[in-house]
Amino acid sequence: MPVFTIARLELLIARRNMWVATAVIMMALFTVVLTLAGAAPTGTLGVDPLIVATTSVTTLSVYLIPLIGLLLSFDAIAGEAERGTLALNLVYPVSRGEILLGKFLAHLAVLGFAVAVGLGLMVGLTIWQSGATDMSLAPVLKLFVTSLALGAAFLGVGYLISALARQTGVASGIVIIVWLVCVVLYDLGLLGALVADGGGDFTKTVFPWLLVANPADAFRLINMPTEAVSLLASGVGPAGGVSGFAGQITSILLWPVIALFLAWQAFLRVEP
């Protein structure tokens, strides 16, 4: 199977280039810090400590997972085109779709491993801190699966940028801008519009859909209890509830498919 042959090589390269180590260390470090910090003030409130932990880790993951996804993917096509390895790869009996899918599986595995280590540490620390043993692991599982979906979406976006830019330097610049827009500026823009609208039609009808259309926001809405969202996401949350869980889950599952499809189409047009 050429897809797995490609994936296997990409995993080897990711290990050699320390991408696996970097992703794991980033996730582990931030998760541990946030778990420990998050537990301090809420520990006495009687809330399920694991809910508290997933909430604080979610706020972090919204930034970190898209970033790791983009960093893993921006070089995938532009880098090979630039270094001259692409032409030789395309001469082998393997389709561009298979090459893309192989890289995607490898990068998703790297991301999944990093998230799993992070969440594992989170659960372990929480149990150790609270001594509780009867916590529900459902929110953790939900966080893991949606983290993968969020990562997959941004991997796809990264490949798309990589195929369109064709130069790693350009691609790396664009992914940073895209990251800023998706996880920071988009929300700020919506918030601004919300304030300007003052609770009018926009707030009730357009806004919830605009919010959920961003996979990072959909991810945040799925993984945070509403009261936590209103607390942590500057009031953007409650109004988002209108689109419902179905809308959120559709958004976060559809994005990887759309992004990968567009990346594939762009890749088909790359002449090595």
Next chain:
Amino acid sequence: MTVLKINAVGKTYGTLETVRDVNLSVNAGERVALLGHNGAGKTTLMRMILGLTPISAGMIRVLGNAPGSKASRSVIGYLPESVAFHAALTGREQLRHFARLKSVKPRAADDLLDRVGLSDAADRKIRTYSKGMRQRIGLAQALLGRPKLALLDEPTSGLDPISRHQFYDVVDELAQGGTAVLLSSHALTELEARTDRIAIMSKGRLVADSNLSDLRHAARLPISVNVTTHSKDADLVAAKLGGQRVNGRSVVLTCQQDDKVAMLGRIAGFGDLIKDIDVIPASLEVLYRHYSAAEQEGE
């Protein structure tokens, strides 16, 4: 059996016509050299055969298959002009990866590393390789799975003379196994004994396609004969044969192929005056210049 068939093929980038009306075929077991200046269109032609770039006019078939189709890609071995690999991988890892893509046993990759003389460096990272070593990995991957057609783009550039020799040994072996070999080169002299046919490209056109002696005949290029005499006799020999004295003891004569034997007879007539005779056929360089120039005059 015709492995590669190129029929009236042309390529244009915008308004720039880089390959025009090229007809060429390569049979199984045949070694064909593609000669041409930088920018003549050799690489472009190979990229069209591989399906890496679309054809603007004409048709190419590899064992009856369209360029770029899986069927044609699985029978082609390709060595790009400036071959590159993932620097973080070892030679063995890279080659085994390619073997898997070609559905060849990884064991075959190890054998090929031996064959190109890289077994000692096989487990070192490619970033530590010299240009010549990278070229060897490139050759090894082109040989994977005994391709029906080998496309080698300037394969010996960057190789030292001994490596070049070894390289052509590998090419000979490949051709003997029935592979059709199309290789482009700048180093003309090395091709003389090592290829069956020579195709010359100039400004995107194919200006010659024949074996070396036919090309020589058709071009009617003079053969030079270098006669070494004892120094006191050089003037005499030069005057009688109508040649030119080049240094104290040598006389250079030129003649057409058809007159060669007669000329040698006359030289032999001098008997003891002659110490040595060298017959130097028109070199590929001269030949190449002749065909390129003829093409330019024709325009």
